[in-house]
Amino acid sequence: MSDLYGLSSGGSMKKMAVSRLVEGDVICKQVISGAGVLLESGTLVKEHHIALLRKWEIESVWINDREVMVTQTNDNSANQPKKRVVISIKTNSADEILKAPAIDTPVIASIDELKNYDLVDVDEQLVSTHQFELGDFGPADDQSETEWVQQSYNSHIATAEEMLLGCRLNRLDEAGIIKLVKRSIRNLTLCWDDTLTLTLSDSPENYLVSHSLNSCIMSLAIGMKLNLQKEELETLGVSALLHDIGMARVEDLVWKSTDKLTETQMFPIWKHTIFGSDTLAKTKLFKGIPAYVAYQHHERNDRSGYPKAKKGSMTHRFSQIVACADVFSALTSPRTYRPRLQDERVRRVMNSLSFSQLSGEYTTVLMEIAEKGRLIDPSPQTRILIVEDDSPTANLMMHMIESPQLDIVHAIDGKVALEKCMSWQPSLILLDLMMPVMNGYQFLDELQRMGLRGDAKVIVITAKATRDDVVKGQEMGISGFIRKPFSEEMVREKIFSTIGIRLT
Known part of the structure; x- marks a missing residue:
């Protein structure tokens, strides 16, 4: 079958080493x-594409270097020499045409530009509705990747602002939203680090707009790490971009307040999930999964969320991904009533919510992305897990040993602690023995059986330790005991004697 420009989709292909592209x-x-x-198939290779392939250590690709001979059509067309043009196509749909650049003078192809060429097989019905914009296909020759991503991000912020305004006027630009998401995927694919870095550049005055876009980018990054298919990725991106669309129906004075909100002011904010799902349910393209995500993204695993207090793990997986990105974006963004949280605090909050409220799997992926992308400083080397069912005791201990040298996480019982250790390897475990669901000894047995203990040291926190406890503890490789009630000095000294870190 011949494609739009007379190129045969079944033409000859050959495998080419990236070094020879x-x-x-x-x-x-x-x-x-x-x-x-x-x-994508149909991409016309440019220098930054080759650099991208080398960055991801791709050794070879399949190419089709077929060319089309065309003649410029103007008043002097008979006297004009023929110009060789490479045409590349993704699919037979209007918004998937890449470009029709002349080999010696690359251009972005719109329908008007295509009319400058004598192309026999052009189906104008397919191409006439789409106009390309400068920068649609990567940086210009005189533009750095950072400059290109910044320009694209600024454009997306403007689009997101129009999206919220359109929602208030009951006019949601569905095609524009899909286009923004596709471009965000393109930006992450071509310029991963620069695109992620821009999610930290928002301002409190424009919080809702930038938060929507940044949550979209972070959700897409998680989806790409999970190897979602293209259609799934686009649905996830749309869902994330629109997750807070219901806030457009909440008065600005409420969510832009510089003071702590009263319960009366919080009520419409709690309802934004309902407002959002109602809005999307009335659309043609977003009444499915995006509407579900708008409704579910504040549900939590411990049933502390809203609007239904439904267990988070029972919601759609995209709702769980967006919930993680939503919380991370909120923590790393300045608000009208507070500055951006410090990296240590962000990490502690995300780790404490992992499994207990948010998906442990998706939170782990997100934090790996954030640390590798330098959105937050890499985690300190020394990780301490406090396993204690009495929250006041756990909070007191966390306060006593708080230090930039440590990454501290609390688990409320042995079962939750075991789940955390599946994705987060501690250097030291401060362990209560008497706990519901799974006690301290059972936790250590399971940790050892599953091969998750590694080199972690264990200090038991207990109100009383019998001789049998000491003997059993030695058999299980426990490094020592701290008896309740304990002092800050006692805890810090025990940590120093066990793992050699003097807390500052």
């Missing part, structure tokens, strides 16, 4: 890496 080659099979789709 040149600008003007045409990719004819999707190139996929751990970050998702790097290059």
